[in-house]
Amino acid sequence: xxxxxxxxxxxxxxxxxxxxxxxxxxxxxxxxxxxxxxxxxxxxxxxxxxxxxxxxxxxxxxxxxxxxxxxxxxxxxxxxxxxxxxxxxxxxxxxxxxxxxxxxxxxxxxxxxxxxxxxxxxxxxxxxxxxxxxxxxxxxxxxxxxxxxxxxxxxxxxxxxxxxxxxxxxxxxxxxxxxxxxxxxxxxxxxxxxxxxxxxxxxxxxxxxxxxxxxxxxxxxxxxxxxxxxxxxxxxxxxxxxxxxxxxxxxxxxxxxxxxxxxxx
Numbered sequence: 001x002x003x004x005x006x007x008x009x010x011x012x013x014x015x016x017x018x019x020x021x022x023x024x025x026x027x028x029x030x031x032x033x034x035x036x037x038x039x040x041x042x043x044x045x046x047x048x049x050x051x052x053x054x055x056x057x058x059x060x061x062x063x064x065x066x067x068x069x070x071x072x073x074x075x076x077x078x079x080x081x082x083x084x085x086x087x088x089x090x091x092x093x094x095x096x097x098x099x100x101x102x103x104x105x106x107x108x109x110x111x112x113x114x115x116x117x118x119x120x121x122x123x124x125x126x127x128x129x130x131x132x133x134x135x136x137x138x139x140x141x142x143x144x145x146x147x148x149x150x151x152x153x154x155x156x157x158x159x160x161x162x163x164x165x166x167x168x169x170x171x172x173x174x175x176x177x178x179x180x181x182x183x184x185x186x187x188x189x190x191x192x193x194x195x196x197x198x199x200x201x202x203x204x205x206x207x208x209x210x211x212x213x214x215x216x217x218x219x220x221x222x223x224x225x226x227x228x229x230x231x232x233x234x235x236x237x238x239x240x241x242x243x244x245x246x247x248x249x250x251x252x253x254x255x256x257x258x259x260x261x262x263x264x265x
Contacts, residue, residue, distance in 0.1 A: 001043070001217045005036050010221050013047040014054070014228025018189070018236055020128060020168030020248050025117045025255055028162075032114075032262060045203040046218040050225025052196045055189050058233045062190055080142065084190075087144050091153025092194045098157040099199070113162065118259035120163030125252030128172045132245040135175035140183045148177050149191075156191060163256075166192060168248070181240040189233065 001009075008030060016023040031038045056063055066088070069081025139148075155173035159166035167188050174184035204214065 001039065001221075002036075005030075005034075005039070006217055006221050007224060008034075009039055009043065009047060010050065010224030011228045013044075014051060014225040014230075015232045017048070017051040017225075017229060018054075018167055018232040020165050020171055020245065021251050021255065022117070022121050022124075022163050022165040022168065024162035024165075025121050025259060028114055028117055029259070029262075042204065042214065043218050043221060045200050046214065046222040047225040048196055049200050050222040050227075051229040052193065052200065053222075053226045054229030054233055055193060055196075058230055059186070059189060062186070063193070066190070084141070084144055087146055087149035088191055088194065090146060091149040091156070091191055092198075094150070094153045094157040095160065095195045096198065098160055099202075102160060114259060114263050116161065117163035118256050118263060120161060121165075121252050121259065122256035124164050124169055124172065125249045125256065128168055128175075128245050128252070129249040131172045131175040132181075132249075136178045137180040139177065139179040141186055143179070144187060148174075151177060152187065152191060156195060165252075166195075168252075171245070175245075181245070182237060185236060185240055 009027070012026045012030060013023055016026045027039070027044060030036065065081040066085045069079045069083070070085045072079050073082045073085070152170050152173045155169045156166060158164050159169050167185070170188040170191060171181075171184040174187055175181070179187065
């Protein structure tokens with residue numbers, strides 16, 4: 001990849017992975033609009049490594065609390081952090097199960113299907129608007145229970161179909177359940193840690209097993225994505241204290257419409 005392509009991919013992925021606007025929709029647009037060759041699945045996964053590191057570092061206090069809570073569980077002590085850790089582990093199961101089903105039936109390349117991305121970008125944008133309008137803002141991370149975590153976990157599984165936006169659909173589910181916008185985002189990002197880490201290990205392992213390799217271009221892309229992703233998280237967490245999801249909904253509608261124009265013309 002050229003340096004320009006690396007930078008564009010990193011910045012686009014770093015921003016769109018955390019803003020609820022569908023990173024897959026943007027990644028598919030880059031080669032379509034620039035004429036660059038498709039960056040490939042391994043590159044897509046490596047940029048997700050950058051965003052995973054951004055989550056771990058930005059939310060390091062929460063991550064440390066989850067680790068301590070998990071260790072306390074092995075000593076027979078249940079803490080609030082331990083309960084949250086259990087909820088996150090259980091809520092990750094639907095995404096793992098759905099991922100296995102997609103692989104078994106040969107649907108692992110859906111992220112290159114522009115039609116699916118375009119319609120999902122529109123549909124889940126509308127759903128986000130409804131959730132943000134009807135969902136009360138009363139619950140915080142301390143109110144996460146196993147049933148509510150499972151609902152958000154099932155929503156996360158749907159994000160394996162591209163155009164959905166993992167952050168967008170999980171925040172939408174949390175808003176339907178009455179969580180505040182900042183805590184919806186916070187839980188979404190923490191829930192994404194095991195799922196993203198698993199997807200990275202799975203895809204990179206498959207690539208290496210078939211003779212592929214992770215290049216220096218992809219490592220540079222991951223590093224730059226980390227910087228863009230960290231900035232995007234900080235921006236979103238502050239923004240959601242002040243505004244609704246409406247700007248993101250409008251952007252999704254514009255993006256979905258633009259993809260449909262590209263597709264059908």
